[in-house]
Amino acid sequence: MHAMTHKLSKATRALKLYPLKMIQTLSLSLLILSLMFSIISISTANSNVYVQCSQLNFTSMTPYDSNVNSLFTSLVDSASICNFNKFEIAPLNDVVYGLYQCRGDLSSPNCKDCVSNSISQLKTICPMSRGGAIQLEECFVKYNEASFFGEDDKMEVYKRCGPSVGYNYDVLNNIDGVLAYLVDGNGQYFRRYDFATIQSVAQCVQDLSLSDCQDCLSEASRHLRSECETSTWGDMYLGKCYIRYTDHGKILC
Numbered sequence: 001m002h003a004m005t006h007k008l009s010k011a012t013r014a015l016k017l018y019p020l021k022m023i024q025t026l027s028l029s030l031l032i033l034s035l036m037f038s039i040i041s042i043s044t045a046n047s048n049v050y051v052q053c054s055q056l057n058f059t060s061m062t063p064y065d066s067n068v069n070s071l072f073t074s075l076v077d078s079a080s081i082c083n084f085n086k087f088e089i090a091p092l093n094d095v096v097y098g099l100y101q102c103r104g105d106l107s108s109p110n111c112k113d114c115v116s117n118s119i120s121q122l123k124t125i126c127p128m129s130r131g132g133a134i135q136l137e138e139c140f141v142k143y144n145e146a147s148f149f150g151e152d153d154k155m156e157v158y159k160r161c162g163p164s165v166g167y168n169y170d171v172l173n174n175i176d177g178v179l180a181y182l183v184d185g186n187g188q189y190f191r192r193y194d195f196a197t198i199q200s201v202a203q204c205v206q207d208l209s210l211s212d213c214q215d216c217l218s219e220a221s222r223h224l225r226s227e228c229e230t231s232t233w234g235d236m237y238l239g240k241c242y243i244r245y246t247d248h249g250k251i252l253c
Helices: 002-046 063-079 108-125 169-184 211-228
Strands: 047-052 083-089 096-100 133-136 141-144 156-161 190-195 198-204 235-236 241-247
Touching: 047 108, 047 156, 047 235, 063 096, 063 108, 063 141, 083 190, 083 198, 096 108, 108 133, 108 141, 156 211, 169 190, 169 198, 169 241, 198 211, 211 235, 211 241
Parallel strands: none
Antiparallel strands: 047 133, 083 096, 096 141, 133 141, 156 235, 190 198, 198 241, 235 241
């Protein structure tokens, strides 16, 4: 009887351990999968669209160096409160101007993270540059020794065009309608509109007037339809605004 009880006890322990191992294996698999998706998400949000560096450099341990560092600190601190701000730093002359613009639908913590990451990348890619600009998927940061606040910059900086849908007139007409709505729509600095299978988003830097924003988006849309004529998706970045659309698969962050 004792031997049978001992065998049952061992069998019971074995039955209890088997599902526990399964649960542990499953939990580990889910954790790895979750981490993979988190890494992909972070990578997408922090990946830069473009970076521009001034060819003029400053010297370390100079007033301009100190002002640039003060500017970067101010930009990150402000991004925890609002999605746009601009600063002029000149306590020791050698003035430096800078601003950031986060997407209009971005939360304050995510805005701060994006601006902080942008500045880290600027420091790495443009070390000692007297000016620079970086566009990430979710924010834009720019600084320079000359003021650029309020300047209407409609120069094309960067574009991306997806594969062609051919002359599928239903899709192309939907794209035209969505872009027209973005340009003529809600009159805000951040605009988003989805129709049928088309997703779209547009953003201006808020140092522009709303009328200049309108002009910038109109120019961006014109460039986009001309250069990504039959593309399933397209992104057009000008100096002070961008406009993007996608049909199906490509998700707009």
